[in-house]
Amino acid sequence: MTRNESGPSDRDIMQLPPLIQAFVLHFGEMGSRWGINRTVGQIYALLYVSPEPLNADQIVEALGVSRSNVSMGLRELQAWNLVKVRHIPDDRRDHFATPGDVWEILRVLAEERKKREVDPTLSVLRELLMQAPASEAERHAQARMAEMHGLIEQLTNWYEDVKKLETERLAQLLALGSRVARLVEATDKVVSLGRRKRKE
């Protein structure tokens, strides 16, 4: 039974508590800077602060957007692995929730953004670097591309590496911040000392 009360007036966000409304609206506006649209941002924010999974109609009512828009938004969020379907006993409708652990969310975000924003460029660069330059201009361009490729590869290698760490260790590393540099410095000395015996 759908208790679909027609909205009292306009299409605005309805009776959400002000705190939640502010949060949802902010994510909606931020959405564009993050490459997602307003509705998707709002849906995500709403699910993120919701104590239990919501179904599509609840989202429609809370945000005041069309059912089909919510459907598409949820679809996109699922493609991003940012929401998952939960089933509630004795309820045929799909319910949706965000992962509870913020670290998990961070991992998913990093992974997906890398997949969409970095990997394609990396692969184009690789391809272009394979070709033989046909002029001085192309040679120079390729050298620049090689620089870019090298940097991105270093970054992604590092990322692939640290993403394997358990959250516990990751947090420790974060907490260390640049103090870790001192460690590296120390290691560096040891290494370069060792190297000096053979070379230089």
Add this chain to the structure above:
Amino acid sequence: MTRNESGPSDRDIMQLPPLIQAFVLHFGEMGSRWGINRTVGQIYALLYVSPEPLNADQIVEALGVSRSNVSMGLRELQAWNLVKVRHIPDDRRDHFATPGDVWEILRVLAEERKKREVDPTLSVLRELLMQAPASEAERHAQARMAEMHGLIEQLTNWYEDVKKLETERLAQLLALGSRVARLVEATDKVVSLGRRKRKE
């Protein structure tokens, strides 16, 4: 998505070497995923691989877009600190170039994206966390916001920390990858051992 498919229109990119053209076109298409528009992406790519600074008209000719569009694109890239003006002796026109060092570019990008994508959210979260929750729903929402805020703050603190490192050290750190975790682990032991006697 793409407008200029294979039309031999005179508005297309002109006599760029194929390698450079491919690079420029890729950055144009990637632009949308990066929150910049096609022209801005293309301008950046073009300047990035150019051996010397270009003036606006050269960009117009290379990309086949309007002069005003180039002007706006350059303006945006300058706002991002991704291109700088260079002056060529005996030439009144402004010339533009990207920073040569890819690490410098990385720093600029990180800084600007943080400024645009993270800082506003952090400040909204802080503000919302100050308010007294008026209901159980708000209380729960605030708890979730606090989790998010905590994580973002940890990340930005880490970032503020490591961005101070010289490129040299930064590269070392990257190269270490997750092996740094072992160092941390070891240090952890040493430190906790040492703490019983003395420090550092």
Add this chain to the structure above:
DNA sequence: CTGGACTTTCAGAAATTTCTGAAATCCGTG
């Protein structure tokens, strides 16, 4: 000043993205 080389601004056109309602599809039940 004035003329000309260079650049920016801006209103509207063009392109793209987002959103919607209606229709179609799916799927378990009676």
Add this chain to the structure above:
DNA sequence: CACGGATTTCAGAAATTTCTGAAAGTCCAG
């Protein structure tokens, strides 16, 4: 297998963003 609730699809409407040409602005040499 027909019914009905739940969901998705999709064509077009609405909103937003990007792009352009024309006009205005800037700056300097003469």
